[in-house]
Amino acid sequence: MFTDFRTLAETLPCGLIIADKAMNIEFINDFARSKILALPQDYQPSNLNDYTFFTTDMRRFDMDSCMRSMVEAGKRTFHKTLLVKSGKQEKLVYFSVNTFVQKGKKDLFLFNITDISDEMDCITHSPGTFGKGEYMIRNKIIGNDQKMQEIYRMISLAADSEVNVLVQGESGTGKELVADAIHGLSDRKNGPLVKVNCSAFSETLLESELFGHVKGSFTGAYKDKPGKFEMANGGTIFLDEIGEINQSIQVKLLRVIQEKTIERVGDNKSVKVDMRIVAATNKNLRELIKKDIFREDLFYRLNVFNIFMPSLRERHLDIPLLVDYFIEKFNTQTGKKVKGVNRDSLKLMMEYPWPGNIRELQNAIEHAFVLVNGNIIEMGDLPLELQSYSPARREPVTQSGEQNLSASVYYAESFKNKQSGRLKINREQLMGVLEMHDFNQTKTAEFLGISRVALWKKIKKFEI
């Protein structure tokens, strides 16, 4: 019926790739090249490992080791739903692999890749899988830790409602990203998202920035100017560093929230505004209330829905994931081909307390990109502040004899049940520790203080 395989392959509405064990591409049909990998027409890709696929929980999918374990386990097929960057877009694909042997040739893999992005809506409704909103959030806000899962859930809930949201957390934890996600997922997404950094203005300027002014209302007010509240009409206003605003603006803000109207500085005409407020702060507002610096009534008006961002220290196991994410980001930006960080650097990154949180981690990787020689980031490429960090010196000494334990040991100890001494670790945490040790089971078992057999049982139980 078909003259040959090629004719059939070019007819099918799915990607077909044949590759050898080293993932060298021996055949690729046009659909895979143009629709899945988004390559230019005449471009012939040589190795499948040059393309990054992600699992649906945004981990980089390690094609090489997956295919190797498939062969080692004597399996001939493998199926998984994956994400792939296709040009500027991201596609959800159903990835199915079969091994076969061609006469006189080595083992070959046949990849069948079906684009299922348009079926996202169906997926949204099937329990147990991720929803569209969550998919969008996870694409921008990286993290697998239980605390982040909760944040994704809170963002979806906030987006579905109209209430004011207060995002709290240390500097660099992603508060602004949360505001972006809430707006982007809400019904107001086609309206404006207006951002005001409340700490960047003097008292008078902030007032005119927020509420606008009429000509001549103060020196320098040469013409009428609408404020940010008016500009945010129909959308969302993000009030960053809300803990910095003074008492008189706090009173005015309270009025805006209660009456949904504003008056420009120098004008007594009320203008109706319709916007949702997302406020953020790295200050402890309750402390400011106690000190009479922040109004309690305003706090309750803003804090209708509260999202508290965890520090990076509290979600250590997300570090390998974030490192990969930023490497990918800077590879795209700089055209470099950095593959990863070496073990010592990752270990140091896992131990370092990251006072500047994710922003500081991002800056560290960006710094390393300038210095990196080759495709693996090494200790010497990291900022000096990190290199000179010595956990043993900084770790609080609780009992004599413990002062030489590194943070990683404390970290491994944290998975032990205090009474029974048994290992208590969930799937995400185990994945993080495995990643940290390049999936070397001996080193992972050593790190966790368990036997290789015990580790193997866990890996099997979690179906890693």
Ligand SMILES: Nc1ncnc2c1ncn2[C@@H]1O[C@H](COP(=O)(O)OP(=O)(O)OP(=O)(O)O)[C@@H](O)[C@H]1O
């Ligand atoms: N979970 C995350 N995944 C990916 N990037 C992140 C994440 N969290 C933060 N970032 C990045 O880190 C930087 C700091 O994030 P953001 O500006 O949202 O922090 P912030 O909490 O508002 O900090 P500050 O209080 O200092 O304003 C940004 O470049 C942001 O893109």
Ligand SMILES: [Mg+2]
């Ligand atoms: Mg911010």
